[in-house]
Amino acid sequence: MNTKETFFNYITEGNVCKGDFISVGAAMLNGETITNALVNIPLKTMNRHGLIAGATGTGKTKSLQVLAENLSDKGIPVLLMDIKGDLSGIAQPSPGHPKIDERHAQIGIPFEAKSFPVEVLTLSEQDGVRLRATVSEFGPVLLSRILDLSDAQSGVVAVIFQYCDDNKLPILDLKDFKKILQYATQEGKEEFDDAYGRISTASTGAILRKVVELEQQGADLFFGETSFDVDDLLRVDNSGKGYINILRLTDIQDRPKLFSTFMLSLLAEIYSTFPEQGDSDRPELVIFIDEAHLIFDEASKALLNQIESIVKLIRSKGVGLYFVTQNPTDVPEAVLSQLGLKIQHALRAFTAKDRKAIKLTAQNYPDSEYYDTTEVLTSLGTGEALVSALDEKGRPTPLAATMMRAPMSRMDILTDEELKTLNSKSKLVKKYNETIDRESAYELLNKKIEQAEADEAKEKAKQEQEALKKAESKQRSSTSSSRKSTAMNPIVKVLTSATFIRSVFGILTKVMKK
Structure with missing residues (x-):
C-alpha cells in the first residue's frame, strides 16, 4: 500500500x-x-x-x-x-x-x-x-467593565442603578445615565447622602468623562x-x-x-x-x-x-x-x-x-x-x-x-x-428601525428638579408674603403710636415753653425791665 x-x-x-x-x-x-x-x-x-x-x-x-x-x-x-x-x-x-x-x-x-x-x-x-440596547440591560457590573472603571467608581455606578431601581427611573440611553450622575452630586446630593452615603464629585466626574469617550465612538446610537x-x-x-x-x-x-x-x-x-x-x-x-x-x-x-x-x-x-x-x-x-x-x-x-x-x-x-x-x-x-x-x-x-471548497453564493457585495x-x-x-424616546430617567429627573424648584419658589414667595404681612403690621402699629404722640404735642409744647421761659426768658425779662 x-x-x-x-x-x-x-x-x-x-x-x-x-x-x-x-x-x-x-x-x-x-x-x-x-x-x-x-x-x-x-x-x-x-x-x-x-x-x-x-x-x-x-x-x-x-x-x-x-x-x-x-x-x-x-x-x-x-x-x-x-x-x-x-x-x-x-x-x-x-x-x-x-x-x-x-x-x-x-x-x-x-x-x-x-x-x-x-x-x-x-x-x-x-x-x-x-x-x-438599553443601559439598564447592561447592568452596573458590565457597564463598569466596559468603561474600565476603578472599584470606587464601579461602586458609584452600582449605587446609581440601585437608586433608579428604588425610584422607578428607567435608564435607557446615555443621556439618562449622565443626568442621574449629575443629579447625585448636585440637586439630589442630600437625598443620596441620606439614603446611600456620600458620592464623590471626583468619581462622578471621572465616570462622565469615560461616558463621553464612549459617546464619541458612536455609542449614543447604540444605547436606546x-x-x-x-x-x-x-x-x-x-x-x-x-x-x-x-x-x-x-x-x-x-x-x-x-x-x-x-x-x-x-x-x-x-x-x-x-x-x-x-x-x-x-x-x-x-x-x-x-x-x-x-x-x-x-x-x-x-x-x-x-x-x-x-x-x-x-x-x-x-x-x-x-x-x-x-x-x-x-x-x-x-x-x-x-x-x-x-x-x-x-x-x-x-x-x-x-x-x-x-x-x-x-x-x-x-x-x-x-x-x-x-x-x-x-x-x-x-x-x-x-x-x-x-x-x-x-x-x-x-x-x-x-x-x-468554494462558496456557493456570490463572492462579492450586493449592489x-x-x-x-x-x-x-x-x-x-x-x-x-423606529426610534423611541419614551419618558425615562432624564425626563423624570428634570420634572423632579423643576417641581423642586417650583416648590422652592412657592415656599420663598410664601415666606416673602409672611414677611410683608409682618412689616405691614409693624408699620400699622408704628403709625398708631405716632398719632398718639402727635395728639400730645400741643400740651408738650406749652409745658416746654412755660418751663423754658420761666427758667431762661423769665430771667432775661427781669434783667431787661431793670
Whole structure:
C-alpha cells in the first residue's frame, strides 16, 4: 500500500461522522489534492468555538463564507460580523466559474450555486436592522467593565442603578445615565447622602468623562430603544434554511470601543436568555467575529476576563464563537485554548518576528507524520488551509492541509439596489428601525428638579408674603403710636415753653425791665 493510499485511509477514518457534519474540502499531500479524502466537521462539536486565521488574501473570508452557508443549509442560524463589508453577496447565488468547477472536481464535491436567507444589521445609521440596547440591560457590573472603571467608581455606578431601581427611573440611553450622575452630586446630593452615603464629585466626574469617550465612538446610537431581541437571530425561513444575519461594521473600524461594547452586551444577553442545551447534536447559533483583534486590542484586563468567562460558558447554551483574524497571536491565550476548530491559512515570514510567530503558531496544531507544520504554514496557496477539528467524542481529528471548497453564493457585495430590495422585504427593519424616546430617567429627573424648584419658589414667595404681612403690621402699629404722640404735642409744647421761659426768658425779662 503506497503513501497516498495510507494517507487517504488516515484522513477518511479520522473524519468519520455518525451524525450530521459539514465537509469543508479535501486533504492534500505534498501539494496534491487527494480526491474524496474529505475533511469533515461534526455539527455536534461546532459549539466548541473556533479560529480562522491567515495572512491577507489567503482566503479567510471565503472559508468563513463556506462555513456560514453550510450551517444555514443545515437549518442553523448564523451571525456574521462584517468589518470589511464583503459578505452581503451571500444573499445571491454564485455566478460560477471554470476554476470553481476544476477545484470541486479535485475535491470530489459537486459544486452547486445557491443563495441564502440574509438579514442585514447595523449599529449605526447605515441601511439595515438597527441594533440597540438599553443601559439598564447592561447592568452596573458590565457597564463598569466596559468603561474600565476603578472599584470606587464601579461602586458609584452600582449605587446609581440601585437608586433608579428604588425610584422607578428607567435608564435607557446615555443621556439618562449622565443626568442621574449629575443629579447625585448636585440637586439630589442630600437625598443620596441620606439614603446611600456620600458620592464623590471626583468619581462622578471621572465616570462622565469615560461616558463621553464612549459617546464619541458612536455609542449614543447604540444605547436606546427599541432594544434588540436576541431570539430574532434564531429565525429559519420557509425552506428550513437558517438566516444568515450580517452585521455591517464598515463604518466603525476605527471605533473598537463600540465594537467590543456591542459584542460583550450581545454575548451576555445570549448567555442570560438562551436555555441550557447540554450535549446537543447541533448548535443553536454560530457567531463569526471578523477582524477579531478589534475586540482585544484596546480591551482592559477586566474586559478580557469577562470575554474569557463568556467564551467558556456560552457553549453550554448551544452557541459557537468563531474568531477570524490574521494571526492566532491576536487572540489571548486564555481564549485561544478554548477553540476546538482551527482553520489556518498561509502565514508570511517577512521578518524574524514573523518567523518566530509562525513557529509558535505551528505548536498549536497536533503533530503529524505527514507534515512539517512550520513549512506547510508558509507554502499554502490561496484557498488552502491547515484544518484541525474535534470529532464527535471531542478528540482532535487528523491534521490536514486542505483544499477548501468554494462558496456557493456570490463572492462579492450586493449592489445598492439589491441591498435596498433586501431591506424593503425585511420584517425586522419594520420592527426595530423606529426610534423611541419614551419618558425615562432624564425626563423624570428634570420634572423632579423643576417641581423642586417650583416648590422652592412657592415656599420663598410664601415666606416673602409672611414677611410683608409682618412689616405691614409693624408699620400699622408704628403709625398708631405716632398719632398718639402727635395728639400730645400741643400740651408738650406749652409745658416746654412755660418751663423754658420761666427758667431762661423769665430771667432775661427781669434783667431787661431793670
